[in-house]
Structure formats: structure tokens, C-alpha cells
Amino acid sequence: MKKIIINRMLMIVPTVITIAFLAFSIMYFSPGNPAEILMRYRNPEGGTDPAALAHYEEMLGLDDPFFTQFENWFTGVLGGDFGESFKTGNPVNEEFFYRIGYTLMLSFTGLAFSLLIGITLGFLSAEFKDSWIDNFLRFTQSIKMSIPSFWLALFFIYVFATQLKWFSAFGYNSPKDLILPGLVLGLSNSSRMVRLVRTCILEEKSSGYVYTARVKGLSEIQIFFKHILKNITLPIITLTGVSLVSMIGGSLIIENIFGLPGIGTYLVSAIVAKDYPVSMGFLFAYGIIIVLINLFIDVLYQFVDPRVRDGANAEI
Amino acid sequence: MIELDNISKSYRKNIFGNQRTDIVKDISFRIKKGETLGLIGASGCGKTTLAKIATRLMKPTTGQIKFDGNDITELSETEMRKMRRHIQVMFQNPESALNPRIRIYDSIAEIMRIHKIHKKNTADEKRKVKELIEIVGLQEEHLIRYPGELSGGQVQRAVLARVLSVDPKFIVADEPTSMLDVSVQAQILKILKDAQKEYQFACLFISHNIGVVKAVSDRIAVMNEGVILEEGETNIIVDFPKTEFAKELMYNYYADFYVDADLVAN
Numbered sequence: 392m393k394k395i396i397i398n399r400m401l402m403i404v405p406t407v408i409t410i411a412f413l414a415f416s417i418m419y420f421s422p423g424n425p426a427e428i429l430m431r432y433r434n435p436e437g438g439t440d441p442a443a444l445a446h447y448e449e450m451l452g453l454d455d456p457f458f459t460q461f462e463n464w465f466t467g468v469l470g471g472d473f474g475e476s477f478k479t480g481n482p483v484n485e486e487f488f489y490r491i492g493y494t495l496m497l498s499f500t501g502l503a504f505s506l507l508i509g510i511t512l513g514f515l516s517a518e519f520k521d522s523w524i525d526n527f528l529r530f531t532q533s534i535k536m537s538i539p540s541f542w543l544a545l546f547f548i549y550v551f552a553t554q555l556k557w558f559s560a561f562g563y564n565s566p567k568d569l570i571l572p573g574l575v576l577g578l579s580n581s582s583r584m585v586r587l588v589r590t591c592i593l594e595e596k597s598s599g600y601v602y603t604a605r606v607k608g609l610s611e612i613q614i615f616f617k618h619i620l621k622n623i624t625l626p627i628i629t630l631t632g633v634s635l636v637s638m639i640g641g642s643l644i645i646e647n648i649f650g651l652p653g654i655g656t657y658l659v660s661a662i663v664a665k666d667y668p669v670s671m672g673f674l675f676a677y678g679i680i681i682v683l684i685n686l687f688i689d690v691l692y693q694f695v696d697p698r699v700r701d702g703a704n705a706e707i
Numbered sequence: 708m709i710e711l712d713n714i715s716k717s718y719r720k721n722i723f724g725n726q727r728t729d730i731v732k733d734i735s736f737r738i739k740k741g742e743t744l745g746l747i748g749a750s751g752c753g754k755t756t757l758a759k760i761a762t763r764l765m766k767p768t769t770g771q772i773k774f775d776g777n778d779i780t781e782l783s784e785t786e787m788r789k790m791r792r793h794i795q796v797m798f799q800n801p802e803s804a805l806n807p808r809i810r811i812y813d814s815i816a817e818i819m820r821i822h823k824i825h826k827k828n829t830a831d832e833k834r835k836v837k838e839l840i841e842i843v844g845l846q847e848e849h850l851i852r853y854p855g856e857l858s859g860g861q862v863q864r865a866v867l868a869r870v871l872s873v874d875p876k877f878i879v880a881d882e883p884t885s886m887l888d889v890s891v892q893a894q895i896l897k898i899l900k901d902a903q904k905e906y907q908f909a910c911l912f913i914s915h916n917i918g919v920v921k922a923v924s925d926r927i928a929v930m931n932e933g934v935i936l937e938e939g940e941t942n943i944i945v946d947f948p949k950t951e952f953a954k955e956l957m958y959n960y961y962a963d964f965y966v967d968a969d970l971v972a973n
Contacts, residue, residue, distance in 0.1 A: 599803035605764055607818040608791030621808040
């Protein structure tokens, strides 16, 4: 097991380098001269004086060949130095660590909602298979799958914030403000979970040990929690990993709509403002978070399966 | 001990029609304390459906099930759950009979916890489990394993230990040995037989293997297409079958390989 974990960890090295390379080259090849943009930010009234521009270009090292520039940036990143924002002059990593908390909180709220909705509805759907409950749930899941999350977000803002005034529509003042965006994220990701849970439960229900459990005198609810749940955790974890990744991606849009100060909001405004160090740094960091989540899920597999976990060392 | 009277189970053929398919039709039998009724018949003739009805995992469409003199046909699930310890089942497929994610020990002990015979992980429970596995011929090291790490025969032994742990009054064995090889078959049948002598439970033993049924049963019922064709003393049914279907079964049996009845009896 240790071997597998170490193996997985080594495999992220080339991935990290690739992410860094892509993040850097996207910004490098995008139109516009960083020196000129930085100069405008520093001195909006100054115009484009060629001598000053040359000075800025030299300062940013823009004359160096592509790979030298990449190397300079990447060694900085590895040392924790992502450069400074053109716009504000603040170090990028400070900004990042301030904002990542909001994004993670939002993503995990979304994940919690998605699991809660997915497992509950999946259970109901399987328990009342082919009844009107099941049909209704399956119908609504297909509809929900085809609704884009930004539309759902605007709809929820209209209903719960503007009309009912239960939640605020914009900004972050208390953890309560995470509920609405979290719900939107969770809902738009839960359809797959509902389907997966339903299929898995139905599959397990037809196996012999479930009959055995009934013979033992367990109720259906007890059978679900004591027997079935253990056997469907693995596929649920797999999908949870995928969901979490897509939620961190999806948070980019949701954060902007709800005005949460997460990395998504900042990244979008940085791209619009051509704030190169911020854009590159945040793109890279996004990539790393996703790689880390996948690594975590891989390692988790090894622990969840009791047959792997205990091996022969178990004791009664 | 257990009585089935005029049991039928049918399904509607489609959602709208009134046509129904009968899985089992008008079946009656009774099994006394300490007695084994063998049920033979081809695959798909409704044996397993009958097993599920006899244990009330399934409700019959018509008919009555009496257990210990009480009618249990219409008991609710909740009421039935309290009865469960008295009625136990062994299923055919050892691969799925036990939860693959639960250790053998807990699989055996769970039923005693449910019926509040022993509390979880107490010394009493451990002693009882160890006693049981000795009876069924497992070693202590098997207890910490998961079902996937045991052979089919070992799993069925564990299932048998679970069945015996609650001292049931009625056991349904639905082809418990059909997936096992012959020597293991004989051993498990012997354990079942010995346990019956000691605990005096009634047993419905279902199989398509006449040799196996003959070895364990006091009486035999022959079933085909949902109906019991004939029923009687084991030797009489095996040696002097009356119906065409039974005659063919017995003919095939004598032509085929069979389990040595004496091996099980001793």
C-alpha cells in the first residue's frame, strides 16, 4: 500500500510541471504587452514613453527567451513567490491564501449538499423502485441535469433572495451566505449522484446477503445503513472526487454571480484586467488543487476498502 | 411446527391484463419438529419462491402459513421481524450469502445482537461464536477474514453457524450445497443432520440433487411447474415413484453420480 501511495505522489511531479508550463504559455502567448499594461497601472496619466517602456520590459525580463522566462517564473513559484499583482502591487500568494478559504468553503458546502441530496433521493428512488416516487425523481433528475448552473443561480437569487428575502443575494458576511451558492452547486452536481446511488442500491439489494439480512430480522433501513452502504461507498467516493473537482471549477461561475470573494472572482477580474502574475499564479494553483484532490481520493481508496486496510493484521 | 395450506403465488402478466402466471399453485405440506422434508424439482419450478414464502420473505397470493400453531400469513413486517430468529434460511450461492465488507465474526454475531441474545463484543458472544464455529468445522483464524477470502464450503459453514446461533425452530435450506464439491457437500450435510438431532428443528431441504435430498430427508416432495406431484416417505418416493416426472428424475438419479447416503448418516 505504501508503494502505491508513493507511486501516486511521484506521478504528480510531471503533472505539476505540465500545468505550470501551460499556465505560463497561455499568458505568454496571449495578446498585449505586460510591460505596457504594468506601466499604465503604475502611472495612468503617463502615456507610452518608449524609454520608460524599455525600462519596464527589462524589469520584467521580457527580453529573455521564452524558456528563461518560464524558468524564472517557475523557480519563483516553487519557492512560494508568485510575483506581485500589477494592479494592486500585493504579493499574489497572499491574495491567494486569503481567497482560497472561501472557494474551498463553497465547494465543500456544495459537496455536502450534493451528497445529502444524492444519497437521500437515490435511496428513495431505489426503495420505491418503479413507483410514482421513483418515476418523479428520475424525471426531475433529467430536467435538472439539463439546467445550467448559472441559470439556477439567478433563479434561486430571484426566489430566495429577492422575493422571499431569506438569504442575501450578494457578498459574504456570514457562513449563512454560503447556503444559497452551495445549494446551487450541489444541486447541479447531484443528478449523477442520485443515479449512481440508485443503481448501486438496486444491484446490492438483489444479492444474497441482503436476503440473509432480512432473514436475520433487520429492517430495510437497518439493512441499508449496516450492509448496503458499506458496499456502495467505493463508487460514491469515486464520484465524490469527480464532483469536487467539477465543483471547484463550477465555483468560478457561482462565485462571480453571488459576489463571493473566492479565487474564481479574482481570477476572472485578473484575466479581464490582464493582470498577468495573478492570472498565471491562480491558474497554476487551480490546477494544483485539482491534482491534490485526485491524489487524496486515490489514497482514500486504499483506506476505505477494509479488505485492503486490515489485511491479515485484524484482531477480534 | 410449520404448516403450509393451499399456498399459491401468482404475478400479473402485464400491467393492464387480468391474466396471471402462477409460480406456485395450491401447495400444502407440514413439517414436524425434528423432521426434514426434502423438496426436489427441476430449476425454475418454483422451489425458491416456495422457500421465500415458507419463511415469509414473500407473501403468498392465497393460502395460509402456520408456524407453531399460529397463523403468520398476514403478520406485518415489524411483527415478523420478532419471529425471524425462529425461522432461518441457508441460500444457494456462498459467494453472495455474506456481506463482502463484513468480517465472518460479525456476520455470525449480528443475528444474536439483533435478537438481543448477546450484547456486541461481550465475552459471552465471543464464546458462543467460537463454540459454533467448532461445531461447523471452522478455525478461529477464519473469523477475522472477509467472505471473499474463504472458500465456498467455508462460507457455507459460516452461514450454518449463523443459522444455528439463534437456535431456530425451522430451517429452510435452499440448495445449500449445490455449488460445493462432493466431499464438502457430505461434510456440511452431516453437520446439518447432527445439529438437527441435537436441536430438533424442522427443516425444509430444497435441492435438485436426489442423492443429497435422499441423504438428509425423512420425507420427500416432488415438485414440477409450481405443483407438488407426490409426497411420501423418502425410500418409497425414491424407489417407487408414481408420476411420470418423478420416475424420470429417479431414473436419471440412478444413472448419475450420487452422494453416498451412508457417508452422511454416519
